[in-house]
Amino acid sequence: MKKLFLSAAATVLCFGASSAMAAEDCGSVTIAEMNWASAGAIAHIDKIILEEGYGCDVELVTGDTMPTFTSMNEKGEPDMAPELWINAVREPLDKAVAEGELIIGGNILNEGGVEGWWIPTYIADEHNIKTVAEAFKHPELFPGAEDSSKGAFFNCPSGWNCQITTGNLFKAFGGEDAGFELVDSGSAAGLDGSIARAFERKEGWLGYYWAPTAILGKYDMTLLDFEVPHDKAEWDGCTVKTECADPKKNSWVASEVYTVVTNEFAEKAGVAMDYVKGRSWDNRTAGKVLAWMTDNQATNEDGAYYxxxxxxxxxxxxxxPEVAEKVKGAL
Structure with missing residues (x-):
């Protein structure tokens, strides 16, 4: 990874001369509007700032992690992926950066993408629960199981990889023996609904979720400590596998989330590359924007203006300051 960023930095330095270009020379830029809310919002934020602040002519195109990366790598388009979860494409991305085809921009999610098991903060504070082991001592605090004598542990929807991972970790940490029942949430809406109901009733809730998301922007949740380091070999060899006979205790590692741009964009963007390299927000801020979008049935563009x-x-x-004034004047 260190080599990747050194290579990225060296590549960007090659365009130092072009950084003196006037903003109006930025030209036409295509940005991938990924199909999840945080990435969609940041794509529109980029569009507004690049157009109003740097004079770019921006077109948004539909994107998703693998198709967008493949197209950028093989065809040089779109020009920018504002929120690329690079763990999924690390090896080919390393190669593309080393060859000077793609460039790493800013660390758009400066805390990374966070996955894990969460409980309401009011439960964590009242009962001093900060770890998985402590939560598993209290099945009575987490209602919702079909068997009322057991605690409910809400899993991911069917078809999501995190359903497999959570199921294996639930087994590894002895969830069933601790008196819990693994509950299939059925869908993303079902998972969100189970959290909303718990907060409306001021009840306990325990299960899988991730950040940044609208739910965690709206509801104050505490991420539980697994108390074990991430074991990559175990993770790749068993934790994420459907056939994992004897899963061991493990924990998620934060996903690295960066902006990635093409070589061509860096050449034509000029000083706008400083913006692309420097912008970053934390999960709480992103979550607040996503929660507002959900509550107001807002579009990605609405979220950007908000x-x-x-x-x-x-x-x-x-x-x-000069660019900031231009953007403010356009709002």
Whole structure:
């Protein structure tokens, strides 16, 4: 990874001369609008800032992790993937960066993408529960199982890889022996609904979730400590496998989430590359924007304007004062 970023930095330095280009020379730029909310919102934020602040002509195109990366790597388009979860494409990305075809921009999610097991913070505080082991001592605090004598542990929807992972870890940590029942949430809406119901009733809830998300932006949840380090060999060889006869205790590792751009974009973007390299937000801020979007049935574009209008303290640090004034004037 260190080599990747050294290579990325060296590549970017090659365009130091072009960084003096005037903003109006930025030209046409294509940005992938990924099909999940945080990435969709940041794509529209980028569009507004690059157009209004740097004079770019931005077109948003539909994207997803693997298709977008493959197209950028093989065809040089789109120009930018604002939120790429690079764990899924690490080896080919390393190669593309080393060959100077793609460039790593900013660490858009500065805490990374976080997966794990969560409980409401009011339960964590009241009962001093901070770890999986402590939560498993209290099945009575987590209702919702078909068998009322057991605690409910809410798993991912069917078909999601995290359903397999959580099932294996539930077994490894002795969830059944601790008096819990693994509950199939059925769908993403079902998983979200189970959390919303728990908060409405001020009840306990225990299960899998991830950040940044609207749910964690709306509801105050505590991530439980697995108290074991991430074992990559065990993870790849058993934890994520459907056939894992004897899963061992393990934990998620935060996913690295960066902006990736093409070589061509870096050449034509000029000083806009400084923005692409420097912008970043934390999961709590992203979660608040996503929660507002959900509550207001807002589009990704609506979310972008909400962020720019309500979080100047965040985004104005990404740009020069001159660019910030241009963007503010356009809101």
């Amino acid at each position: 962020f720019l209008e309500n979080h100047e303290d965040v985004w104005t640090k990404w740009v020069t």
